[in-house]
Amino acid sequence: MKRFIPHEELARDSRFVRQDPAQATVLASLPDDVDTVVNVFEQFGPLIEAGVRGTSAEPLFDELGPGFMISVLNEPLDPEAGAAVPRLLLRMHGIFVGELQALEGAARSIWDFPDAPWEFKMNMARQCWDEARHIQIFEKLLIHLGGHVGMFPESTFLFEAACSDDPAMRVAGVNRGLEGLACDVFRDMIRFAEKTDDEVMKQAVDYVLADEITHVRFGSEWVKEFTKNDPEHFRKTQDFRREVDKRFSFGGARSDREDAAIPIAREDRLEAGFTEEELEELAQISGEGPSKQTLMTAAKILHDRFKASQAAETTEATS
Numbered sequence: 001m002k003r004f005i006p007h008e009e010l011a012r013d014s015r016f017v018r019q020d021p022a023q024a025t026v027l028a029s030l031p032d033d034v035d036t037v038v039n040v041f042e043q044f045g046p047l048i049e050a051g052v053r054g055t056s057a058e059p060l061f062d063e064l065g066p067g068f069m070i071s072v073l074n075e076p077l078d079p080e081a082g083a084a085v086p087r088l089l090l091r092m093h094g095i096f097v098g099e100l101q102a103l104e105g106a107a108r109s110i111w112d113f114p115d116a117p118w119e120f121k122m123n124m125a126r127q128c129w130d131e132a133r134h135i136q137i138f139e140k141l142l143i144h145l146g147g148h149v150g151m152f153p154e155s156t157f158l159f160e161a162a163c164s165d166d167p168a169m170r171v172a173g174v175n176r177g178l179e180g181l182a183c184d185v186f187r188d189m190i191r192f193a194e195k196t197d198d199e200v201m202k203q204a205v206d207y208v209l210a211d212e213i214t215h216v217r218f219g220s221e222w223v224k225e226f227t228k229n230d231p232e233h234f235r236k237t238q239d240f241r242r243e244v245d246k247r248f249s250f251g252g253a254r255s256d257r258e259d260a261a262i263p264i265a266r267e268d269r270l271e272a273g274f275t276e277e278e279l280e281e282l283a284q285i286s287g288e289g290p291s292k293q294t295l296m297t298a299a300k301i302l303h304d305r306f307k308a309s310q311a312a313e314t315t316e317a318t319s
């Protein structure tokens with residue numbers, strides 16, 4: 001079996017649709033400027049459209065246009081808001097494929113580093129066992145909410161952080177970046193389940209979150225172990241984690257901002273071995289993207305232009 005596979009080689013059955021991962025992370029690289037955000041999404045328009053056709057994201061695209069992910073990512077989940085169900089399912093499906101990729105990341109960490117200590121392999125094996133259970137839990141939750149596997153395209157941007165050939169970088173990306181994001185998202189899902197009185201979802205996600213805290217802790221401990229006596233190596237892993245954290249903040253959608261769609265789960269992260277200093281830094285990195293005002297203005301412009309071009313096409317077709 002091959003070692004160090006690139007994210008394009010992740011195998012899936014015919015139920016799954018693959019999406020270009022650049023779309024999920026482009027927000028993190030944009031400046032706080034409405035015109036730039038609009039231009040980038042218009043440029044990506046045909047790619048975004050091709051990616052959603054034939055999936056359950058198609059109605060969201062038809063309603064909101066190429067900037068639909070800006071609205072979906074930046075508005076907190078609200079059971080009372082428009083398109084609440086498709087948006088909830090989109091989030092749930094994203095978590096489900098995230099669990100698949102977390103399993104693949106942890107399993108690859110066992111296979112890719114044959115010389116790593118036995119205790120490391122045992123920790124990664126324990127994580128695989130947990131992630132396999134999480135996949136089943138989120139598949140069941142998806143069905144519980146009226147969805148199904150493969151209904152939305154899958155972006156492999158999480159697994160992209162799991163491709164380093166250095167074990168310290170690998171655990172920094174997977175067990176601190178990816179699993180840290182999982183803590184933030186799951187704490188938010190628990191809050192949502194409380195709001196909607198969904199005891200099944202609340203309990204299930206709470207069980208999963210307890211495991212994720214352990215996975216972050218594996219990362220916190222193994223980064224230290226793999227880089228002990230080598231401050232330069234440690235610094236590199238911290239740089240990589242910062243880069244991953246920036247990408248996974250989706251331009252401030254996951255941040256400490258007051259209006260963030262996904263707030264940082266500070267308590268859970270402290271329990272998992274993040275230091276106060278690292279959390280301060282995460283708050284700063286994740287808040288650096290375009291302001292929510294910029295993003296929502298850009299989303300509105302994209303929506304209006306999209307509707308205008310649809311109307312023009314209809315007129316042309318009927319004249």
Ligand SMILES: [Fe+2]
Nearest residue numbers: 099102131134
């Ligand atoms: Fe998980």
Ligand SMILES: [Fe+2]
Nearest residue numbers: 102179212215
């Ligand atoms: Fe995990």
